[in-house]
Amino acid sequence: xxxxxxxxxxxxxxxxLAAGIAAAPAQAATASTASAASTASVAQAQYTKHWFSGxxxxxxxxxxxxxxxxxxxxxxxxxxxxxxxxxxxxxxxRQNTYVDFSWHDNNGWHNRRFxxxxxxxxxxxYSRNSGFDGFRTRIGEGNSRDFDWGNYYRHSF
Numbered sequence: 001x002x003x004x005x006x007x008x009x010x011x012x013x014x015x016x017l018a019a020g021i022a023a024a025p026a027q028a029a030t031a032s033t034a035s036a037a038s039t040a041s042v043a044q045a046q047y048t049k050h051w052f053s054g055x056x057x058x059x060x061x062x063x064x065x066x067x068x069x070x071x072x073x074x075x076x077x078x079x080x081x082x083x084x085x086x087x088x089x090x091x092x093x094r095q096n097t098y099v100d101f102s103w104h105d106n107n108g109w110h111n112r113r114f115x116x117x118x119x120x121x122x123x124x125x126y127s128r129n130s131g132f133d134g135f136r137t138r139i140g141e142g143n144s145r146d147f148d149w150g151n152y153y154r155h156s157f
Contacts, residue, residue, distance in 0.1 A: 046077060047076060049075050052071070052072055054137065055068065055069040056097070056148045057140075057148040057150050067141070067148075067150075068139055069087070069139065070137070071086055072085035079127060081125060081126050082125045083122075083125065083126075084121065084123045085122050085123075086121040087119070087121075088119045089116065089117065089119070089141060096116065096117055096143065097115060097139065098114070098115045098139065099115070099122075099137060100112075100137065101113075102136045103126060103132060105133065106131030107131075133156065134154070134155060135155055136152045
């Protein structure tokens with residue numbers, strides 16, 4: 001009886017040991033995934049996104065649903081202001097959509113114009129060292145000097 005008991009205990013011990021070894025890589029993978037997720041959340045928490053948006057004016061028989069629109073965000077990190085702007089033209093009338101991005105620094109106001117015929121996204125940044133202290137954006141749509149400009153979105157730091 002004692003030999004049978006020893007064999008059963010030994011078999012159970014060997015089975016438990018094998019199960020533990022098989023589970024170890026899965027636990028290690030779960031732990032590394034958890035640590036990667038916590039590292040990503042720490043990196044994400046280093047800055048806050050600030051959202052802004054706008055739409056073009058409408059005219060020439062267009063409805064509100066046919067206007068162009070943009071949305072974007074900015075954040076500050078490591079001495080730079082980062083911007084991400086996406087514009088979309090809803091009416092597909094072969095007119096371009098224009099986004100004017102103006103910024104102010106120690107040398108005054110500057111303008112940068114982006115355009116698209118449908119949907120586009122632009123990412124860029126400016127250094128705080130140049131005296132960057134504010135920006136404004138607006139969107140328009142058209143093929144001539146009359147771009148159905150929307151109102152400015154303004155922000156100062």
